[in-house]
Amino acid sequence: MEAIVAVYSDWGIGAEGTQPIVVPEDRRRFAELTRGATLIVGSKTLRDFPESQPLKGRRNLVMTRQDEEIPGAEIVHTPEQAMELCRGERTFVVGGATVYMAMFPYLDKIYVTKINAAPACDAYFPNLDSLPDWEMTDSEAFRSDGVPCEFCVYEKK
Numbered sequence: 001m002e003a004i005v006a007v008y009s010d011w012g013i014g015a016e017g018t019q020p021i022v023v024p025e026d027r028r029r030f031a032e033l034t035r036g037a038t039l040i041v042g043s044k045t046l047r048d049f050p051e052s053q054p055l056k057g058r059r060n061l062v063m064t065r066q067d068e069e070i071p072g073a074e075i076v077h078t079p080e081q082a083m084e085l086c087r088g089e090r091t092f093v094v095g096g097a098t099v100y101m102a103m104f105p106y107l108d109k110i111y112v113t114k115i116n117a118a119p120a121c122d123a124y125f126p127n128l129d130s131l132p133d134w135e136m137t138d139s140e141a142f143r144s145d146g147v148p149c150e151f152c153v154y155e156k157k
């Protein structure tokens with residue numbers, strides 16, 4: 001199970017339900033990597049998608065404790081149910097903070113875009129550089145409109 005996330009310098013990922021700084025290169029990488037895959041997304045992050053709709057060209061599993069139907073998506077109520085439904089499919093956990101944490105025990109590879117900026121955040125991702133069972137296996141630095149950024153891949157040891 002893989003995850004994809006964009007983090008700021010303090011591993012903040014969001015504020016007030018959205019990403020305060022968005023980097024177009026990260027959006028492109030997200031689109032390329034997840035095309036045709038299955039996504040596991042929290043109900044709050046779904047609200048931040050364009051028109052609050054599931055992403056096209058991907059199977060969307062929305063994690064929620066509610067029972068409402070969401071056109072274009074399948075509802076899952078637990079991490080175990082999500083795991084069962086995506087068995088055998090390339091699957092990305094795409095957030096937000098609560099869903100990353102709920103699925104964290106199942107992750108073995110995480111695509112991280114580091115954005116060297118520190119906007120105020122209220123949602124965070126675990127600092128993978130401080131976790132001994134995770135290692136960075138690939139990185140590529142770039143600048144987005146002058147802001148230093150880095151595409152990184154972390155894998156569980």
Ligand SMILES: NC(=O)c1ccc[n+]([C@@H]2O[C@H](COP(=O)([O-])OP(=O)(O)OC[C@H]3O[C@@H](n4cnc5c(N)ncnc54)[C@H](OP(=O)(O)O)[C@@H]3O)[C@@H](O)[C@H]2O)c1
Pocket residue numbers: 004005006007012013014015016017018019041042043044045046048063064065066076077078079094095096097098099100102123
């Ligand atoms: N930087 C990035 O790459 C990135 C990516 C994604 C999101 N984000 C940011 O993350 C923030 C949102 O994160 P968030 O933690 O507030 O919301 P979230 O994870 O998107 O959604 C939380 C909701 O998911 C459901 N949920 C979570 N864990 C569950 C579980 N174990 N079982 C059943 N349902 C569960 C609940 O839905 P119900 O309330 O419907 O029951 C919960 O309220 C936003 O700021 C967003 O912009 C950043």
